[in-house]
Amino acid sequence: MEDVGLSTVLLAMLAGAIRVSTPFLFVALGECLTEKSGRINLGLEGTLVFGAMAAYAISFETGSPWLGVLVAGFAGMAFGAMHGAICRLKGVNDIAIGIAMMLFGTGLAFFFGKAYIQPVAPRLPSVELGFWTDNPHLAKALEVNPLFLIGIALAVAMWWAFKNTRIGLVVRTTGDSAPAALALGINVDLVRFLATSAGGFLAGVGGAFLSLYYPGSWTEGLSSGQGLMAVALVIFARWNPLACFGAALLFGAAGALGPALQSVGITRGYHFFNAAPYAMTLVIMILSISPKRSLKGAPGELSITK
Amino acid sequence: MINRRFDRRTFLKGSGAGLIGLSTGILGAVPARAEGLTIGILYVGPRDDFGWNQAHAVAAAALKEVPGVTVVEEENVPETIAVAQSIESMISLDGAKLIFATSFGYYNPFVLDMAKKFPDVQFRHAAPLWTDKDPTNAGSYFGQLDQAHYVDGIAAGLSTKSNKLGFVAAKPIGTVLRNINSFALGVKKVNPAATVQVIFTGEWSMPVREAEAANALIDAGCDVLTCHVDGPKVVIETAEGRGVKSCGHNASQAPLAPKGFITGAEYKWETIYKDYAAKLGKGEALPNFIGGGFDLDFVQNTPYGAGATPEAIAAADAARADVKAGKPIFVGPIKKQDGSVLVAEGASLDNYAPELNATDYLIEGVVGSIT
Numbered sequence: 069m070e071d072v073g074l075s076t077v078l079l080a081m082l083a084g085a086i087r088v089s090t091p092f093l094f095v096a097l098g099e100c101l102t103e104k105s106g107r108i109n110l111g112l113e114g115t116l117v118f119g120a121m122a123a124y125a126i127s128f129e130t131g132s133p134w135l136g137v138l139v140a141g142f143a144g145m146a147f148g149a150m151h152g153a154i155c156r157l158k159g160v161n162d163i164a165i166g167i168a169m170m171l172f173g174t175g176l177a178f179f180f181g182k183a184y185i186q187p188v189a190p191r192l193p194s195v196e197l198g199f200w201t202d203n204p205h206l207a208k209a210l211e212v213n214p215l216f217l218i219g220i221a222l223a224v225a226m227w228w229a230f231k232n233t234r235i236g237l238v239v240r241t242t243g244d245s246a247p248a249a250l251a252l253g254i255n256v257d258l259v260r261f262l263a264t265s266a267g268g269f270l271a272g273v274g275g276a277f278l279s280l281y282y283p284g285s286w287t288e289g290l291s292s293g294q295g296l297m298a299v300a301l302v303i304f305a306r307w308n309p310l311a312c313f314g315a316a317l318l319f320g321a322a323g324a325l326g327p328a329l330q331s332v333g334i335t336r337g338y339h340f341f342n343a344a345p346y347a348m349t350l351v352i353m354i355l356s357i358s359p360k361r362s363l364k365g366a367p368g369e370l371s372i373t374k
Numbered sequence: 375m376i377n378r379r380f381d382r383r384t385f386l387k388g389s390g391a392g393l394i395g396l397s398t399g400i401l402g403a404v405p406a407r408a409e410g411l412t413i414g415i416l417y418v419g420p421r422d423d424f425g426w427n428q429a430h431a432v433a434a435a436a437l438k439e440v441p442g443v444t445v446v447e448e449e450n451v452p453e454t455i456a457v458a459q460s461i462e463s464m465i466s467l468d469g470a471k472l473i474f475a476t477s478f479g480y481y482n483p484f485v486l487d488m489a490k491k492f493p494d495v496q497f498r499h500a501a502p503l504w505t506d507k508d509p510t511n512a513g514s515y516f517g518q519l520d521q522a523h524y525v526d527g528i529a530a531g532l533s534t535k536s537n538k539l540g541f542v543a544a545k546p547i548g549t550v551l552r553n554i555n556s557f558a559l560g561v562k563k564v565n566p567a568a569t570v571q572v573i574f575t576g577e578w579s580m581p582v583r584e585a586e587a588a589n590a591l592i593d594a595g596c597d598v599l600t601c602h603v604d605g606p607k608v609v610i611e612t613a614e615g616r617g618v619k620s621c622g623h624n625a626s627q628a629p630l631a632p633k634g635f636i637t638g639a640e641y642k643w644e645t646i647y648k649d650y651a652a653k654l655g656k657g658e659a660l661p662n663f664i665g666g667g668f669d670l671d672f673v674q675n676t677p678y679g680a681g682a683t684p685e686a687i688a689a690a691d692a693a694r695a696d697v698k699a700g701k702p703i704f705v706g707p708i709k710k711q712d713g714s715v716l717v718a719e720g721a722s723l724d725n726y727a728p729e730l731n732a733t734d735y736l737i738e739g740v741v742g743s744i745t
Binding site for chain 2: 076079080083084087088178182185186188205208278282283284285287288289290292294323324326327328330331332333335336337338339342343
């Protein structure tokens with residue numbers, strides 16, 4: 069009985085990691101790109117919520133969930149562009165703007181999203197990767213969304229591009245030392261503007277996953293802070309896109325822990341297990357701060373590390 | 375301090391009205407009409423959440439149809455000082471004479487404070503919290519939804535093949551536990567071998583965790599799901615997506631599960647709201663404390679969906695008629711989870727027995743823990 073319980077919990081955590089991690093992954097990759105260029109965009113929570121609303125609305129209106137994903141991406145890009153454009157002004161603090169953008173994004177999403185809480189929109193299809201097993205639960209756990217696979221590919225591509233391409237070098241230089249970038253003739257503001265916009269695009273796509281795949285409907289409490297946790301996750305992942313993927317899986321599994329333990333009969337202390345993702349965020353923050361040194365891998369231009 | 379906040383609120387309301395084009399803000403700028411009755415309703419979440427708030431909003435919409443009644447609503451009012459501010463502006467700006475405060479945490483201190491401040495306005499709160507020490511212009515109204523959950527349980531117990539049913543619950547407070555117990559009693563009445571497994575999410579509204587809980591229950595073998603969370607949309611949709619049957623909660627979720635929906639436990643606040651409006655119109659006093667179930671038409675079951683078999687429908691209809699006629703749900707022998715006796719063999723508890731209001735246990739046959 070113990071063994072059955074353990075394997076059920078592990079399977080549930082694996083399934084949960086795969087189901088829940090995608091929005092974390094996209095927001096984290098977007099934030100990673102933005103922070104690599106030397107800016108922090110805390111507004112991605114708002115972008116995530118707005119992306120979720122936009123994707124659901126477009127999917128409902130046009131019948132095409134993929135068009136919804138695309139529109140969510142471009143809406144996110146617009147938010148990112150706004151953040152990028154405002155932050156290039158003199159004396160503007162990117163963290164303060166991020167918080168403003170977060171409230172702006174969620175508010176706008178609630179405003180436009182009212183009409184879309186009731187209707188049921190077409191959802192994204194899933195890819196069955198569990199065809200080789202006859203365990204129905206494992207097969208279900210391995211039923212993944214194409215966006216998850218795209219996210220993995222993107223993480224690898226970004227990791228490779230930061231190391232091996234000119235564009236990657238330009239972004240890293242801008243993020244590590246603006247004077248050096250200027251000396252190289254790089255337009256620092258333009259690079260940061262583009263990086264923030266692209267980051268917003270990814271966060272918007274992450275939102276589309278929430279409303280069109282899992283949990284798969286638009287409600288106002290949909291994100292429950294995942295956009296903010298993803299920002300913390302980037303720090304945990306030390307600005308490495310591959311580590312972002314691992315961290316996203318870990319956060320997803322932590323989120324699945326509470327329900328999974330209760331489903332096998334470990335029901336005492338579920339409040340604690342339900343709080344696992346938040347507790348983990350806090351622990352990571354505490355472990356990764358030190359007054360003596362800046363974080364390894366942290367872009368030098370970030371306003372929190374400068 | 376209060377005044378300054380109040381001004382800001384007035385300003386926001388006015389400017390918001392200008393932006394949207396139509397809002398209570400504009401109406402509120404002119405004094406309330408002398409004739410007619412204005413009723414204010416506050417919701418803790420969005421009005422169309424497929425759940426608790428929607429159940430009230432549906433009733434509010436029915437109330438608007440009553441001639442001479444004006445309804446002012448505000449949604450997404452958190453259980454903070456914002457409650458007092460909203461109530462105050464509904465009274466001062468819109469001329470509300472009756473306030474329905476629909477969220478549990480609104481009552482103490484916000485509704486109580488406002489009731490003391492505005493003695494000529496009636497306040498009614500949707501949970502059984504009023505006591506005779508509280509102001510007499512305040513009061514409680516509530517529906518005994520566990521009766522409808524019991525009927526759900528009858529239908530669900532006849533619909534399971536695995537003899538495992540799942541219940542996604544928000545917080546282990548009395549009302550929720552009572553709904554779980556009554557659902558389980560319905561299940562066990564028609565299917566003694568079945569168990570009800572409960573997962574608490576710890577929050578009233580947490581869509582991702584609700585989906586995780588629903589998936590975890592299905593992975594554990596449950597083939598009928600129901601829930602008690604603010605917005606059951608995600609749970610019902612997840613169940614439908616995984617091909618298991620479901621019972622709803624609070625409002626109608628039937629459109630969300632065209633294949634597997636059995637029935638649901640719904641409030642019918644309309645009965646109370648219309649009755650109160652009529653009473654105030656005639657100048658009669660409102661009751662301070664009223665609660666009821668099928669007998670007073672305060673609760674109802676969602677029309678049967680495709681998941682309900684003829685057998686389940688017949689049994690559920692019969693059970694509903696029984697409860698409506700006053701037959702008890704808690705018929706002994708019933709034990710609590712810890713083995714202690716709740717209702718002895720041959721005894722029963724009335725459906726409105728006061729000790730059931732303080733439910734702090736789960737009954738035997740329910741898998742899951744409160745702490």
